[in-house]
Amino acid sequence: MNAPRTLSPDTLAAQALGWIAPQHRDLAPTIHPASTFERAADGSYPGGRLYSRDQSPAYDQAETLLAALEGGHQALLFPSGMAAATALVQALEPGARVLAPHAMYWGLRNWLQELATRRQIALDFYDNADGEALAAVLRTMPPRLLWIETPANPTWEVTDIAAACAAARAAGTLVAVDSTVPTPLLTRPLALGADFVMHSATKYLNGHSDVVAGALVCREDSPVWQRVRQNRAQGGAVLGPFEAWLLLRGMRTLPLRVRQACASAQRIAETLHGDARVAQVLYPGLPSHPGHAVAAAQMQGGFGGMLSIRVAGGEAAAMAVAGRLQVFKRATSLGSVESLVEHRASVEGPGTLCPPDLLRLSIGIEAVDDLLADLDQALDAPTRMADRRPA
Ligand SMILES: *Cc1c(COP(=O)(O)O)cnc(C)c1O
Numbered sequence: 001m002n003a004p005r006t007l008s009p010d011t012l013a014a015q016a017l018g019w020i021a022p023q024h025r026d027l028a029p030t031i032h033p034a035s036t037f038e039r040a041a042d043g044s045y046p047g048g049r050l051y052s053r054d055q056s057p058a059y060d061q062a063e064t065l066l067a068a069l070e071g072g073h074q075a076l077l078f079p080s081g082m083a084a085a086t087a088l089v090q091a092l093e094p095g096a097r098v099l100a101p102h103a104m105y106w107g108l109r110n111w112l113q114e115l116a117t118r119r120q121i122a123l124d125f126y127d128n129a130d131g132e133a134l135a136a137v138l139r140t141m142p143p144r145l146l147w148i149e150t151p152a153n154p155t156w157e158v159t160d161i162a163a164a165c166a167a168a169r170a171a172g173t174l175v176a177v178d179s180t181v182p183t184p185l186l187t188r189p190l191a192l193g194a195d196f197v198m199h200s201a202t203k204y205l206n207g208h209s210d211v212v213a214g215a216l217v218c219r220e221d222s223p224v225w226q227r228v229r230q231n232r233a234q235g236g237a238v239l240g241p242f243e244a245w246l247l248l249r250g251m252r253t254l255p256l257r258v259r260q261a262c263a264s265a266q267r268i269a270e271t272l273h274g275d276a277r278v279a280q281v282l283y284p285g286l287p288s289h290p291g292h293a294v295a296a297a298q299m300q301g302g303f304g305g306m307l308s309i310r311v312a313g314g315e316a317a318a319m320a321v322a323g324r325l326q327v328f329k330r331a332t333s334l335g336s337v338e339s340l341v342e343h344r345a346s347v348e349g350p351g352t353l354c355p356p357d358l359l360r361l362s363i364g365i366e367a368v369d370d371l372l373a374d375l376d377q378a379l380d381a382p383t384r385m386a387d388r389r390p391a
Contacts, residue, residue, distance in 0.1 A: 009069050009185060010255040016248055017065050031245045032058040054233030058241035062248040063215075066205070069184035069254075070197050072217035074225070076232060077247070079239045081180060081200025082107055084214030087237075088176055088196055089121065089145070091227035096144035097122040099137065101159065103152040104128075105178060105200075106348045112147075128157035129291055135167040142171035148194070149178040150187075151295065154308050154344040154360045156282050158291025161298055165193025174224065180204070180335070181306050185258045186299045190219040203335030204305075206250035207257050211243050257337065257365055262302025264368040268361070269307050271372055276312065277379040279357065283307035305363040306334060308344075311379070315356035319343055320381075322359055327366065327374035334362035339371055 021030045034057075037049040049055045059077045067075040078084040085108050089098065098121050100112055116123035124143065126134045128150070138146070146168050150159040161177060168175045176196040177189035183204045189197050199205055201213035218225045232238065239247075262285075269283035284295035285303030295303055311318040322330055328341040340362040344354040363371065 012065060012068050013252055013254050016061055016252050017068065019061055029061050029245060029248050031241055032056065033241045052241075053236050053238055056238065056241060056244075058244040059239065062244055062251065065248065065251060066184070066199070066215055067217055070179075070190055070217045071188055072190050072197065073220050075215055075217040076229065077201070077239045077244060078214040078216070078232065079237055079243075080212050081105075081198070081202055081214035082111070083237050084198050084200075084216045085178065086111060087228050087231055087235075088198065088216055088224075089115070091224050091231060092121070092144050094120060095122060097124065097141070098145045098147060099124050099126055099143040099173075100147040101126055101128040101149055101152055101157075102353060103155050103157050104147070104149045105153050105180075106344075106352070108178070128152050128159050131160050131163050134159075134164055138164075138167040138171040138173060142173050144174060146173050146175045147178070148175065148189075149181075150298075151181055151284050151291070151304055151306065153181070153306075154354055154358060156284055156289070156291070156304075156306060156308060158284050158289075158295045158298075160294045161187070161189050161192040161194060169193065181304050182299060183254065183258050183304075183335075185255055186262070186301055186304060190217065192298060195219050195222070196225075201247055202333065204258060204261075205254060205335075206247045207254065207336055208246075208250055209333065209336040209338065211246045211250070213239050213243055213247050258305065259302065260365040261305025261335075261363045264365075264371060265305045265307050265361075265363040266303065267368050268363060268371060268375065272309060272375065275379070278309050279312045280310040281307065282309070282358075306360070307363070308358050308360045310355055310357045311359060313357070315345070318357045318359050319346075321378045324378035325374055326378075327370050328361065328378075334360075336362070337365050339364040339366055 035052045037047045040046050063075040102125050112123050115121045148159050165175050175194045177194045179189055179197045180200040180203050197217040199215045201215050266285045269281050269286050272278045273281045273286055284291050311321050322341050322343050325341050328339045331340050332342055342360045344360050345352050345356045
């Protein structure tokens, strides 16, 4: 069934494309737990499927919906965001050069560095927000794959996707965008020229902290995409049917959740900006953010639900604030209905590029006044807490 492309993303998501299962006319999506499918007397497969490792009908609706939301040719689900990202890199030719940003999801950065140490890829880094330096590297030492994450964890630097893609196209470089944080609602990287979009579907797409999943979307078919497909089918790292069903259920409220998170994040960023207890608010929706103009041009409908604050008083004060928050839950991950706080430097450990006084906030869909009151009480005594430490 073709996605009705003229409908808005809100309608596509709310109705999960409006698919109806023929037998009982179910309005809710069906779960497909079958691992195998019956052959006809002549040995053919009238149902069009052979075996669920590579042909599970459990993925069809969520993959088609995600491809429609991203404006892509095809989407593939994976059992985690990392499985999606690593599937794409592993589909490159051995020894391929990958150019990745300094600020990016820590787990993927570590994995890329491991791969480079084993000489399976060559790896270089660029400054997320320095478009001119990036264009110069693409001209002089074109990599096979440019990896973009924008706004980027955990400092929310912004990369100009259209400019980077134009420079990459001239260099014959493929571009992949980790669009976990903006979601297809706020940014559409394929329309800006990217070849692939990656999501940790664990985050906003599912949105309820109860599924680990990932996805890749391509703009068009290609030999690299065929290898991605083949690697999933043969390598066998596949999502379970119940997780796929839960993910689709989560995606149906994606626009509502993202809109609420954006509005609350903007309000919280504006409220804390200039507060003496906070040394800096990092949020692309603030005009003072260095990436604000680019973000305003390439993001529609908001600047995302993620922001970070640098607590006045340093690391100990930041830790104390994280410990005093009550409505915000202290946990890793992001993009769920409940708001989360995390001290990223200690999670990332030695070698982190994250400032030690930084707290990452994932804004959920709670009442924003409850979140503001929680932050206010938690920020109230950080310097006193810091003073209490022995000299
Ligand atoms: C969480 C996350 C990932 C990794 O996804 P998993 O589903 O945890 O494997 C990748 N990129 C970003 C931006 C993330 O937030």
